[in-house]
Amino acid sequence: MGWKGTLRAIAAAQRRMERESKRRQRELERERKQVERIQELEQAAYDVQVFENYIEVLTSVHKDCGEEWDWAEISATAPPEKPVRQDVFQEEALNRLEAYRPSVMDRVLQRAEGKRRKLVKAVEAGKSKDEDLYLKALKEYERNYADWEATHSLAVRILSGDREAYVEAISRINPFREISELGSSVEFHAVDSKVLEATIYVNGEEVVPTEAKALLRSGKLSVKKMPKTKFYELYQDYVCGAVLRVSRESFALLPIQMVIVTAVSEILNSKTGYLENRPILSVAIPRKTLERLNFAALDPSDAMDNFLHRMKFQKTKGFLPVERILPSEIEPL
Numbered sequence: 001m002g003w004k005g006t007l008r009a010i011a012a013a014q015r016r017m018e019r020e021s022k023r024r025q026r027e028l029e030r031e032r033k034q035v036e037r038i039q040e041l042e043q044a045a046y047d048v049q050v051f052e053n054y055i056e057v058l059t060s061v062h063k064d065c066g067e068e069w070d071w072a073e074i075s076a077t078a079p080p081e082k083p084v085r086q087d088v089f090q091e092e093a094l095n096r097l098e099a100y101r102p103s104v105m106d107r108v109l110q111r112a113e114g115k116r117r118k119l120v121k122a123v124e125a126g127k128s129k130d131e132d133l134y135l136k137a138l139k140e141y142e143r144n145y146a147d148w149e150a151t152h153s154l155a156v157r158i159l160s161g162d163r164e165a166y167v168e169a170i171s172r173i174n175p176f177r178e179i180s181e182l183g184s185s186v187e188f189h190a191v192d193s194k195v196l197e198a199t200i201y202v203n204g205e206e207v208v209p210t211e212a213k214a215l216l217r218s219g220k221l222s223v224k225k226m227p228k229t230k231f232y233e234l235y236q237d238y239v240c241g242a243v244l245r246v247s248r249e250s251f252a253l254l255p256i257q258m259v260i261v262t263a264v265s266e267i268l269n270s271k272t273g274y275l276e277n278r279p280i281l282s283v284a285i286p287r288k289t290l291e292r293l294n295f296a297a298l299d300p301s302d303a304m305d306n307f308l309h310r311m312k313f314q315k316t317k318g319f320l321p322v323e324r325i326l327p328s329e330i331e332p333l
Contacts, residue, residue: 044221051213058207059237062244062300066175068252075155080144083137089126096122158255161193166254175249179242186246191327194257198246201277204266205318208235232318233301239263239281239319240300247285248295260284262324280319283309284330 102116154172157165167188176186179200189197208231214222226234243261250259263281268274285307293303304311308330312320 041219044215044219047221048213048215051209054209055234059234059241059300061179061238062241062248062298062303063295065245065248065295066252069169069173069254071155071158071255075152075159077148077152079148079152080141082145083134083141085130085134087127087130089129092126094126163190163192166190166196166256169253170250173253175253176246179245184242191260193255195327195330196250196254196256196259197327198250198259198261200242200246200261200263202239202242202263202265202280205231205235207238229315232313232315235318236301236313237299239265240304243281243283244285244290244295244300244303247283247290251287251290257287258284258330260325260327260330265319267319267321278321279310279324280322281309281311282322282325283307284325 154165154169158169167190170188176184179186184203185201187199187201191197208226210226210231211223212226212230214224216222243263246261247259250256261283262279264277265280266275267278267280269276281304283304289306293306301313308325310322310325312322314320
């Protein structure tokens with residue numbers, strides 16, 4: 001092959017390499033797009049799961065409740081036992097000292113006295129270890145006793161109908177953590193030993209997403225503006241569910257027979273143009289009525305019809321202000 005043929009062969013080889021590189025580049029580009037599509041579909045599925053879970057949490061808060069507190073059983077619980085000092089490690093070391101008999105080699109090499117000194121030091125170290133363990137157990141006992149004493153005292157006061165003890169129990173045990181995670185806070189006032197007033201400051205309408213997320217048949221994410229009626233329906237269920245949850249936790253914690261729960265939210269005052277905290281739902285809930293409900297299946301908004309309540313709600317405008325139900329409006333229990 002002449003030099004021209006050699007050049008043509010080299011050029012042909014270079015073109016083949018370029019074609020191979022271009023082909024590989026196109027393959028990598030296709031793979032990149034496939035990976036991006038998979039990631040997009042996975043992200044879409046994840047976003048929809050997060051959205052649906054949030055809606056579930058928002059509208060199902062009424063379904064859960066803490067364990068019922070048996071204050072009579074708590075008041076009868078015996079106090080923790082005070083620890084007794086034990087000389088376990090000291091006695092073990094002392095037994096080894098008393099049992100020590102120098103061997104022939106100990107005498108020959110004059111090691112007996114040194115070993116005996118070590119055994120004596122071990123007795124002192126054992127005594128110190130026993131003392132440390134006793135002091136540690138004593139501190140733990142003192143903490144446990146203080147906890148028992150406070151809980152026992154609280155139980156006795158609750159059983160006697162002490163209204164301050166009711167509020168103290170709510171403050172100490174805080175059974176409304178899940179509601180607080182949704183941004184609401186709760187205040188209480190014990191009317192008497194049977195009736196409790198609760199005010200729950202619910203989130204404003206911003207707690208409900210303004211956009212609805214769903215998956216298309218293709219697996220892609222669909223984001224649409226939440227229909228106004230659906231938006232307010234979700235908000236109503238959230239508020240009513242929170243009211244039911246407060247009442248359930250109150251009955252589980254305290255030996256009361258009635259709880260008046262009022263939900264308060266920021267409402268625009270058209271006269272002043274400012275947002276004001278106003279009651280939007282007020283409900284008087286007797287224990288006997290609440291205990292008959294099936295919380296796993298009920299609709300929290302519809303459930304308000306089981307009780308004396310005040311609620312003005314419009315499907316396209318949401319809640320309107322109402323008057324709080326007062327204890328004086330309730331028949332004596």
